[in-house]
Amino acid sequence: MALLLAVFFAALLTGLPIFIALAGSSLVYTHFSTMIPDFVVLHRIAGGVDSFPLIAVPFFILAGNLMNTAGITNRIYDFATAAVGWMHGGLGHVNVVGSVIFAGMSGTAVADAGGLGTIEIKAMRDHGYPDDFAVGITAASSTIGPIIPPSLPMVIFGVMANVSIGQLFAAGFLPGLLMAACMMVYVAWYAWKHKIGADQRFYWAVLGRTLIGAIPALLTPAIIIGGMATGAFTPTEAAIAACAWALILGTLLYKSLNWKQFYRISMETIETTASVLIIVGAASLFGWVLTTTRVTEQVTSVLLSITSDPLLLLLIINVLLLIVGCFMETIAAISILVPVLMPAVLKVGIDPVQFGVIMVLNLMIGLLTPPVGMVLFVLSRVAKMSFDRTVMAVLPFLFPLLAVLVLISIFPQITLYLPTLWYR
Structure with missing residues (x-):
């Protein structure tokens, strides 16, 4: 284990x-410390991505890429401005509401920051908001x-925890709205x-007028969430339905998407997907090594020796995840x-669905903390x-x-209310 961790951190x-750190350290460990053939490394990496839910x-x-390119972000922003721009600190509230709507389409913080962020920061600057406030919100x-x-x-x-993705999606809805409410309270105070x-x-x-223009875009989260809640399709099928709807909007309704743009979007999607899946595969190998060497059991014993109280354990894990989020990319950390x-x-006795939302929120906060906060780098470029x-x-x-x-x-009721209502 000393060899494994030394190579990994080095x-x-x-x-x-x-992914090289994960797979390389695992290969060194299996080659020098065990009798396991080296080809098992490739088998475990392939097995890590051989999962139906990962098709989503x-x-x-x-x-998300289609929504960004099809001009949907502008319509979302116009609707959010008409809805809450009249409040004190109006464009700050618009920023939050626009992100809530866009969240039902993209599923990633970096896409939100790079897509809506460009529009939002420019608009706030034009209205005289301080740059720091515009970038921060x-x-x-x-x-x-x-x-x-x-x-x-x-x-x-x-996929990694063998937990229902549909339940995880349902569990994130209320915490997401709570995040928006807390940010809007902060904007009002500011x-x-x-x-x-x-x-x-x-x-x-x-x-x-802006609602009518935004209705087709607003139907995207309705299709995804409504379809899964009613059992019409799985999360993977929901992702396919979202793509089909985005293509219809971009090509037939808004007519803002051409073949050249679609080719570029497809290449970007392939590149991003490849980077995600190779990390998942390498991490699956690394996790398998940790499990076979009983490291997971030792970590469990250490944590339970400190406390068996769920709240105190969550406090310890939250601190750990906040620290990890400062230094590690989200997918790799998960x-x-x-x-x-x-x-x-x-x-x-902590519900794994609740823990999933807690873990993701911790790592989202990590995107806003140096030295590896991806959102920080994106907005630093956007805002110059x-x-x-x-x-x-x-x-x-x-x-x-x-x-x-x-x-x-x-x-836990905040995260578990909707999964219990829809799935249990």
């Missing part, structure tokens, strides 16, 4: 990609994307403190830590701000997110 410190990954990625609201279904990280968690007024007056006619932490979580200034702009917005994390850890 590879990370030298800047090698995470490329389709959810493709659906854009970054924080983008984390709603992987909490409200569909969610790419929850698909990976469901607007009151800095005497920021409304950005436009409320007009029913404008709301109706793939590595789920086999290690799940045995202890199950032994103290230094990385250091972007980090400082985001820091105040971590408090609403941490408040939601505490609430869903203490009150």
Whole structure:
């Protein structure tokens, strides 16, 4: 085990990609420390991605890319502006509401930050909002994307933990809305403190017109969530339905998608899917090594020797995940830590669906923390701000997110109400 972990951390410190660190350290371990043939490494990597639910990954990625390219983000933003732009700190609220709607389409925080973020930051700058506030609220609201279904990280968690993806999607809905509510409270407080007024007056006619324009886009989350809730299709089939609907909108209704754009989107989807699946495969191998060497049992024993109280255990795990999120990419962290932490979580009676939402939210907060916060890098480029200034702009917005994390850890009903209502 010392050899395995030494090679793994040495590879990370030298800047090698995470999948090479995972697979390479496992290969070194199996080659020098066991009698296991080396070809088992390839078998375990292939077995890690040989999973039907993982078919949803490329389709959810493709659906998000199609939505970004088809001009749907502009319609969402216009509707959100008409709906809440009249409030004090209006464009801050628009930012949050737009992210909630877009979350039902993309499933990733980076897509939200890169898609809606460009529109939102420019609009807030044009209306005289401080750059720091514009970047901070854009970054924080983008984390709603992987909490409200569909969610790419929850698909990976469901595969690694053998948990119903449909239940995970249902469990994320209320916490996602709670995140939005907490952020809007913070925006209202900021607007009151800095005497920021409304950005436009409320007009029913404008709301109706923008709603009509946004209805086709708003049907996307309705198709995904409604279809799974009624049992019409599985999460994988929901991803395919989302892609089909996005294609209909882009090619037939809005006519904003051409073959050249579709080719580019397809190549981007293939590239992103390949990077996700190779991490999943390498992490499956690494997790198998940890399990066969009984590391997971040892971690469980250590955690249970500290406490058997579910709340205290969740507190310890939350701290661990927040630290890991600062240094590790989301998919890799889920793939590595789920086999290690799940045995202890199950032994103290924590519902795995609740734990899945808690884990994803922790790692979403990690996207806003240096040194590996992907959302920070994206918005730093979008806003043309230094990385250091972007980090400082985001820091105040971590408090609403941490408040939601505490609430869903203490009150499991927030996450389990809808899964219980729809699936149990």
